[in-house]
Amino acid sequence: MIRVLLVDDQTLVRQGVRSLLEVADDIEVIAEADDGMAALVALDDADPDVVLLDLRMPRHDGLWTLRAMRERGIDVPVLVLTTFDDDELVLAALRAGARGYLLKDVTLEQLTTAVRTLAADGTLVQPSITDKLLRAIHSGQVGDDQSAVVQELTDRELQILRLMAEGYTNRDIADALFLAEGTVKNHVSSVLLKLDTTDRTKAVLRALHRGILG
Numbered sequence: 001m002i003r004v005l006l007v008d009d010q011t012l013v014r015q016g017v018r019s020l021l022e023v024a025d026d027i028e029v030i031a032e033a034d035d036g037m038a039a040l041v042a043l044d045d046a047d048p049d050v051v052l053l054d055l056r057m058p059r060h061d062g063l064w065t066l067r068a069m070r071e072r073g074i075d076v077p078v079l080v081l082t083t084f085d086d087d088e089l090v091l092a093a094l095r096a097g098a099r100g101y102l103l104k105d106v107t108l109e110q111l112t113t114a115v116r117t118l119a120a121d122g123t124l125v126q127p128s129i130t131d132k133l134l135r136a137i138h139s140g141q142v143g144d145d146q147s148a149v150v151q152e153l154t155d156r157e158l159q160i161l162r163l164m165a166e167g168y169t170n171r172d173i174a175d176a177l178f179l180a181e182g183t184v185k186n187h188v189s190s191v192l193l194k195l196d197t198t199d200r201t202k203a204v205l206r207a208l209h210r211g212i213l214g
Helices: 011-021 036-046 062-071 087-095 108-119 127-139 155-165 170-177 181-194 200-209
Strands: 002-007 027-033 050-054 078-082 100-103
Touching (some): 002 011, 002 036, 002 108, 011 108, 027 108, 036 050, 050 108, 062 087, 078 087, 078 108, 087 100, 087 200, 100 108, 155 181, 170 181
Parallel strands (some): 002 050, 078 100
């Protein structure tokens, strides 16, 4: 069972997301919070597998929450909840450690797929956010650590990186490329090493910035 923490200041939004998730037999909402400070308490008490985090909240917002989690060494995958006009916030959230984003008008299938993807250590950087990232990079909004040394990827590693950018989990990549999941894990580790990053989302961001993905 995948344990989910919902963080949103709007009660109706939390109720709506909870009602969607309750349809799935492998996902359970085990706690809710209405701001970042309450989320930190819930993280300690409830031990969720995935956090669904609103970015725009009064008091302690989503970015504050992500940064506080990083400072405290809380390594629970976070999927931010956003709207179409939140481009800059989404970019900031990804840089702060979020594993992906989800629109608030999400369908049941999209929501459950996203939760399962993050629970399986995947990311959800879909084509629409990739377009936003590219625009932001070209406009100078998103920087990159120029001291990072990037090594050339093999054709197979590049293929896997592209699937990572589309939100594929290791299992999804293995199925798509007819590879063993262990082989995919090895390739992903190599991609992270060559891009001088510690997680999949940052690898995609760096690859976009360096022109590896477009």
